[in-house]
Amino acid sequence: GIKLELIGQINILNDKTNSYDFFSMSKDLEPAGILVESKQFKWKFSSVDKQHESYFGVNVQLRYFVRLNIIKGYSGNIQKEIDFIVQNLSIPPEINNTIKMEVGIEDCLHIEFEYDKSKYHLKDVVVGKVYFLL
Numbered sequence: 001g002i003k004l005e006l007i008g009q010i011n012i013l014n015d016k017t018n019s020y021d022f023f024s025m026s027k028d029l030e031p032a033g034i035l036v037e038s039k040q041f042k043w044k045f046s047s048v049d050k051q052h053e054s055y056f057g058v059n060v061q062l063r064y065f066v067r068l069n070i071i072k073g074y075s076g077n078i079q080k081e082i083d084f085i086v087q088n089l090s091i092p093p094e095i096n097n098t099i100k101m102e103v104g105i106e107d108c109l110h111i112e113f114e115y116d117k118s119k120y121h122l123k124d125v126v127v128g129k130v131y132f133l134l
Contacts, residue, residue: 002041
């Protein structure tokens with residue numbers, strides 16, 4: 001038979017045996033039998049909640065992919081995986097106040113940090129001021 005799976009998976013990269021499927025759906029496209037000519041399949045996974053974004057880091061990755069399995073009995077199975085990226089876009093916050101922090105040694109040196117906003121997008125540039133108070 002021919003089976004299609006939609007999978008969300010977390011992989012720890014330095015441990016190839018340790019992966020966790022946090023999401024899985026499957027569809028049977030064709031029952032077991034004989035396929036004698038080319039055939040095209042239309043498929044759709046509807047109402048899928050992809051709550052986590054794709055992530056590819058140094059030690060861990062969170063990936064979504066479609067896996068196609070063709071079960072061929074005695075001659076061995078065929079498996080193909082195709083990754084796709086998930087990015088969850090959100091509306092920027094309406095209130096994004098400045099942040100002030102102060103560290104120092106009593107009666108000696110105080111350093112004050114001031115940032116122009118409290119929430120940043122990954123592509124934002126952090127702009128701020130540093131004050132040295134003696």
